[in-house]
Amino acid sequence: MEISTSTRASDAEREEVARTLTRHMADGRLDLAEYDQRVAQVYAAVTRGDLARVQSDLPTVTMLSKERGPAPRSTRSRFPIWQRIEGSAWLGVSVLVLVIWGAISLGVGEFTYPWPVWVIGPWGAVLLFRAATGFESGHCFGKAG
Secondary structure, three states: OOOOOOOEOOHHHHHHHHHHHHHHHHOOOOOHHHHHHHHHHHHHOOEHHHHHHHOOOOOOHHHHHHHHOOOOOOOOOOOOHHHHHHHHHHHHHHHHHHHHHHHHHHHHOOOOOOOHHHHHHHHHHHHHHHHHHOHHHOOOOOOOO
């Protein structure tokens, strides 16, 4: 059963056409003034036919997908968010203790005992072990069902 163009348009359909027009403007098919005019027509549209007329001279969404090529790959990181947060904290604290050690050494006039190694080293080793083995995520030894 085909829905006729005289069927009333929904708000969701208007939003979809407005998003499509935004994409056409981003791709350079519409300038800002024409985009603004067409979006005003979209929100004033009563029927699906009115919506179709607003974008009748533009390519369809399926044609746009073919033009763009394959979808971009996911930028998902290998490390979970909690490991990235812990790594950032480790890096921040490492820089802080190195700055403190450097200031003390500068104040004394010679290199002092390298105590930051006892803060940076063990903590970094634990983080590295957990990231390399997946120890806390349960992927390390496999789970018995």
